Amino acid sequence: MKVIEVTNLHKRYRDQVAVDDVSFAVDEGEIFGVLGPNGAGKTTTVECVAGLRTPTSGTITVGGRTPLEAKHLLGVQLQSAQLPEKIKVWEALDLFASFYRDPADWRALMERVGLADKRDTRFTNLSGGQKQRLSVALALVGKPRVAILDELTTGLDPQARRDTWDLIEQIRADGVTIVLVTHFMEEAERLCDRVALISSGRVVAMDAPSALIGQVEESQRVRFRPSAPVEDAMLLAVPEVTGVRRNGEQLTVTGRGNLAPAVTLALAEHQIVPTDLRIEQATLEDVFLALTGRKLS
Numbered sequence: 001m002k003v004i005e006v007t008n009l010h011k012r013y014r015d016q017v018a019v020d021d022v023s024f025a026v027d028e029g030e031i032f033g034v035l036g037p038n039g040a041g042k043t044t045t046v047e048c049v050a051g052l053r054t055p056t057s058g059t060i061t062v063g064g065r066t067p068l069e070a071k072h073l074l075g076v077q078l079q080s081a082q083l084p085e086k087i088k089v090w091e092a093l094d095l096f097a098s099f100y101r102d103p104a105d106w107r108a109l110m111e112r113v114g115l116a117d118k119r120d121t122r123f124t125n126l127s128g129g130q131k132q133r134l135s136v137a138l139a140l141v142g143k144p145r146v147a148i149l150d151e152l153t154t155g156l157d158p159q160a161r162r163d164t165w166d167l168i169e170q171i172r173a174d175g176v177t178i179v180l181v182t183h184f185m186e187e188a189e190r191l192c193d194r195v196a197l198i199s200s201g202r203v204v205a206m207d208a209p210s211a212l213i214g215q216v217e218e219s220q221r222v223r224f225r226p227s228a229p230v231e232d233a234m235l236l237a238v239p240e241v242t243g244v245r246r247n248g249e250q251l252t253v254t255g256r257g258n259l260a261p262a263v264t265l266a267l268a269e270h271q272i273v274p275t276d277l278r279i280e281q282a283t284l285e286d287v288f289l290a291l292t293g294r295k296l297s
């Protein structure tokens with residue numbers, strides 16, 4: 001079932017087109033990623049979905065209603081959401097809970113996002129990751145059906161980022177649909193069931209990360225040093241192989257599908273052992289580059 005439907009969204013700020021033509025639908029219970037470089041129109045798109053901005057044209061429904069009618073279904077954690085510096089963790093949660101008729105138990109939520117021991121800490125004294133986790137808790141306090149999380153892990157160190165990813169997965173396990181705005185391809189690959197790649201206000205591709213990566217011409221690369229000389233022709237005869245490059249003794253074989261097992265098997269048939277074997281897989285970055293000629297970050 002579709003919980004969000006965006007059709008031909010267009011948003012202009014005076015003479016600046018922020019979103020040119022964006023359409024997508026989000027299934028109930030999925031983590032849907034909106035991925036694109038800075039300025040692609042991601043924030044504008046989700047702010048329209050959240051009812052915080054009015055589209056210039058196009059339609060948006062959330063749970064079959066307009067974003068404004070659906071406000072109670074949405075929990076929004078927005079980029080650089082700021083709280084008063086001196087507010088304490090518990091006060092912020094208690095304040096946000098007071099906005100709703102039937103709020104979640106904010107104490108349980110505080111526990112859930114790992115801030116129970118920071119209950120009395122002021123916002124300004126929280127670390128970057130703790131601030132982000134508080135903002136997630138604040139987005140969830142209204143028991144939303146859909147949570148919109150914008151650039152949630154920007155500025156976090158790797159450990160804090162992984163902790164935040166775990167938190168997002170837990171929230172989804174509770175049945176909350178998540179729209180995740182990010183410009184980190186690794187984050188999108190790891191978390192999202194589907195992603196919309198956005199460039200210059202348009203959706204250039206939309207699918208599961210693995211499906212998008214599978215479409216890249218050379219989605220796999222295998223690098224190794226052969227224990228004995230290898231003919232290119234022998235490798236090119238392997239159906240999965242599309243190319244062979246040499247760099248001194250090192251060979252780079254590109255291709256698709258189950259490339260690494262196919263290559264090692266072909267080598268074994270010629271009594272050749274691949275040493276220093278490294279397998280590299282294309283990423284969403286490669287997909288984006290192939291589609292737009294531009295880098296994601």
Ligand SMILES: Nc1ncnc2c1ncn2[C@@H]1O[C@H](COP(=O)(O)OP(=O)(O)OP(=O)(O)O)[C@@H](O)[C@H]1O
Pocket residue numbers: 013016017018019036037038039040041042043044045183
């Ligand atoms: N309030 C505004 N007034 C005028 N132009 C705006 C406004 N908000 C955004 N824009 C412009 O619209 C375009 C899209 O911005 P948006 O913030 O939606 O992109 P984004 O993909 O979220 O980028 P980022 O990751 O940097 O936040 C940009 O060129 C931006 O400068």
